[in-house]
Amino acid sequence: MPLLVMKFGGTSVADLARIANAAQKVQREVERGYDVIVIVSAMSGKTNEMVGWVEQTSKLYDAREYDAVVASGENVTAGLMALRLQEMGIPARSWQGWQVPINTTSAHGSARFVSIPRENIDAKFAEGFKVAVVAGFQGLSAEGRITTLGRGGSDTTAVAFAAAFGAERCDIYTDVDGVYTTDPRVSSKARKLDKIAFEEMLELASLGAKVLQTRSVELAMRYKVRLRVLSSFEDTDETSGTLVCDEEEIMESKVVSGVAFSRDEAKMTLVTVEDRPGVASSIFGTLADAGVNVDMIVQNISEKNYGTHTGAVTDMTFSVPTNQVARAQKAMEDAKAAGKLAYDDLIADTDVAKVSVVGIGMRSQVGVAAKTFKALAAENINIKVIATSEIKISVLIDRKYMELAVQALHDAFELDKA
């Protein structure tokens, strides 16, 4: 029997009417001949309510107990979904993480999968059950405690089940109808993509197109799980939404697939640091120890005998999330005070945004960077930092130009055309 994994997020199961709506989508796949594994999130708001209770009870809470409390939201939805399916005449059974069991590491609050044995659920399918409704976001540690995977973990649960059960596809039902070339709120010309490669989706997801959790895309890419993102709130069929898949499945890849952006980015520059081996390691090691997520890193060219410095010196620029600027500053100042690091000044610019063009076709195409810079120059937008990868070109610019830059790049690469 071919098998499908279907995942419904919190807004898709927010109340009984929406659970019933989701159940209809499951019914349609069962009628098409699939066995279905449904992964559900907690009803929207429930997880936050419980997190609030935990945090009010204990500031430095025990993550084992946090997980035990917070995982219960998914259990409720799983049972209700199974009941709804039964009511529609579909043999369904709910599964909590420990019942499968979904074996994870003991890293409470951010556990990772160890194994998902198929025996128990396969036995139920063999008995004639058509649907297994699995509580997302949770698992079981070797110590027998409930673990959670961290926010967005239900997407990852869905992909892990699709991999473990060899599912034909993993459909992620959410409140958007697919992946767009850019955010439609920023450019009215944004177009929904029918297909996108895993690598592109990873860059878009981590750059702010918050459709799929990055970790779930990574897992899908590793196990070649075909992922489809589509809307819970529209009539959908086999061609709906966006398929995230191996690039080989995408016949005619465009050079650029999308334009991503992030307002939540600050630029920091350490002025005049020594240019010698080990300095970069010392700076970014210190930031990592302080829990700062550094994104872009740019080292300017080295100057000799600058000011009072006798050796080679350079400036080091990097970007961090806006809300981590203070933490990064403190870490640098502490390191300087402790004599571990020398620099003349630390400049933070929180009034920037990051804009990126992403496309797998870039790898075999020259001139993408040139075209990007030209499009920005034509709008008189000054580029503050540039960083590139194989399939991405990112720039930091003044925040006020962000929307203009996105539209200009979207036009330049003709993303509105299929």
Next chain:
Amino acid sequence: MPLLVMKFGGTSVADLARIANAAQKVQREVERGYDVIVIVSAMSGKTNEMVGWVEQTSKLYDAREYDAVVASGENVTAGLMALRLQEMGIPARSWQGWQVPINTTSAHGSARFVSIPRENIDAKFAEGFKVAVVAGFQGLSAEGRITTLGRGGSDTTAVAFAAAFGAERCDIYTDVDGVYTTDPRVSSKARKLDKIAFEEMLELASLGAKVLQTRSVELAMRYKVRLRVLSSFEDTDETSGTLVCDEEEIMESKVVSGVAFSRDEAKMTLVTVEDRPGVASSIFGTLADAGVNVDMIVQNISEKNYGTHTGAVTDMTFSVPTNQVARAQKAMEDAKAAGKLAYDDLIADTDVAKVSVVGIGMRSQVGVAAKTFKALAAENINIKVIATSEIKISVLIDRKYMELAVQALHDAFELDKA
């Protein structure tokens, strides 16, 4: 290390402030040197909310899924209580039913205990944990599914743990401060009892003094678990509340311990049924098959050759819960139509109440019945049905006299005096 079981019901853990209050009571016992097993209910209202969701989703719901959904309320409270205790510096761990495991039958919604192995919790106590917070009301079937024990099941969980772990006492914290000689709302002279025998408590509980679930008292009696009922909302010490215990622990037992009553009782009379072996069995077998809970049964003396009847005939009177009258009538009429039962008429009187005097001392004392009837006669209260057991005398009377009867009996047996 001596061990105590403490149980907190839904109103005692209704919000974070009340959970904190309950945790203080646990702390006090830990400071006295006890290891403590805490049994918690769901925050009040949560179970009803989930039951509502289940019933709206599926009228004839699958009890396995009902249990999976509804049991989650206790899991949340258990985790929050463990966190609160940790915050107070007390090493505590939460336990869901499957983690202990609390092995039960597979009778979902009304499961019964099979075994509660001590190994896992004992191992944690040995590690230095002082408190095990256990989610009440739930267990695990041999099939690996979550079961629930039915309403009030958390009391039963508490008693079962007290028996399994050889607890010195099982303290049931609730919203009343003990067991009274009668309902204080009916008689201002009602007095709190310091001690009451299991047998008396059973009669009082099943007769409407809704302090403890009947099943929990039965279990406590079987395993000689000393049960204490006391208030969550008052300062309490070792002498607070009411101790429910073996009669041997009660030095000077009074003849009568309390006066119970129930408004929810209807009197039904089958007029002129044959008086021959097998008739009673046929009537009450039919009612049992229809799910009617018959309480009192009285058979009037037999008359020969009454009316058109040639054999011996009699009237059969019994009492049922008011909301089961229609079901009882239909069962009797169906049996008559099917030729399985013959009677001339079926009279239902829903305007009655049951009043009972209960006391273990009755067994060795004569004249209690006479004193009961005399007290009612002095108030001109007509007795419609009488039923007695070793430690109880119950009467059905017109409902409008119920409060008067309770007060008269409370006075007659001087229950206001210690």
